[in-house]
Amino acid sequence: MKCMILIFTILLVSSFEINAQRRPAGVKREVTLEGGFNCRDLGGYETTGGQRLAMGKLYRSADLSRLTDNDMTELKRRKIYTVLDFRSEQEVANAPDRLLPGTVYLNIPSGNTGDSASFTQNKASGFEMMIAFYSDISGLKERFRPFFKQLVTQPDTGALLLHCAIGKDRTGIAAALLLYALDVPMETIMADYTATNFFLKDHNEAIAEQLVKKYGIEQATAAQMTEAHPAYLHATFEAINRKYGSVESFFNTELGVNEMVKMMLRRKYLL
Numbered sequence: 001m002k003c004m005i006l007i008f009t010i011l012l013v014s015s016f017e018i019n020a021q022r023r024p025a026g027v028k029r030e031v032t033l034e035g036g037f038n039c040r041d042l043g044g045y046e047t048t049g050g051q052r053l054a055m056g057k058l059y060r061s062a063d064l065s066r067l068t069d070n071d072m073t074e075l076k077r078r079k080i081y082t083v084l085d086f087r088s089e090q091e092v093a094n095a096p097d098r099l100l101p102g103t104v105y106l107n108i109p110s111g112n113t114g115d116s117a118s119f120t121q122n123k124a125s126g127f128e129m130m131i132a133f134y135s136d137i138s139g140l141k142e143r144f145r146p147f148f149k150q151l152v153t154q155p156d157t158g159a160l161l162l163h164c165a166i167g168k169d170r171t172g173i174a175a176a177l178l179l180y181a182l183d184v185p186m187e188t189i190m191a192d193y194t195a196t197n198f199f200l201k202d203h204n205e206a207i208a209e210q211l212v213k214k215y216g217i218e219q220a221t222a223a224q225m226t227e228a229h230p231a232y233l234h235a236t237f238e239a240i241n242r243k244y245g246s247v248e249s250f251f252n253t254e255l256g257v258n259e260m261v262k263m264m265l266r267r268k269y270l271l
Contacts, residue, residue: 030199031059033074035066035098038167038199042175047183049271057159058269060175062167065095070156075100081158083109084147086170106150107182110142119233126224133169134235139241141254147174148181148257152264157187161248166197166207168228173236177255180247181262182269189233196228 029040034172039062059080067075082104083097092107099105147162154160164170169251172193180191200207208222244250251257257265 059161061163064097082160086164110139126221
């Protein structure tokens, strides 16, 4: 099994360059926040049918607990009045988001939140820990059924932002499923996921240090855990295909996202 993972990793690295120093190609999606990071617009991506995601409707980010007054002005300018928070209840209690008045806020944690000490036990490396994390799809239904319901009912007058603690893992899976439902090619989905390596490059050292202190793991292990490696996200899609036969079956069975719902999403978020 480890041999298969290694072979697949080599193939992925040859297809998707992981470069934390290079700004992702395409439109400028970054949202600069004084008290936040890894915040960016999900708009601009092209679908397999030649449409594009509208800018200014969907955002992804790390947590919003340290936003400044200037940041609040930026959220208001972008009309971000819906926030979906995938963090655990304890994470939220420790660092509640700072939001605009009147914001619709949904905290929808479930399943493998990555906030358990058992997460680091009996795994040989940070890479294997993350493969295990992304392969655990037991909580996806509880987390992402409300997510897609909100996407469908989201008012056109405001934007929606989804986030977790650092905007990489839970948010990365959510963004990937959303882009998949909107017919964005898998190569683009992976590119959006690995773009986190660029947006986190100034924060990864501090994040890794927190993991070392919290779990008593090696620095090299922590560094692998902070990376947005394409093999990690691929593990989620592999687990879905293995259990449900296809991603489409998973959407229908667990998320209630059938072709009619997908059509509604495309009409709402595509140009």
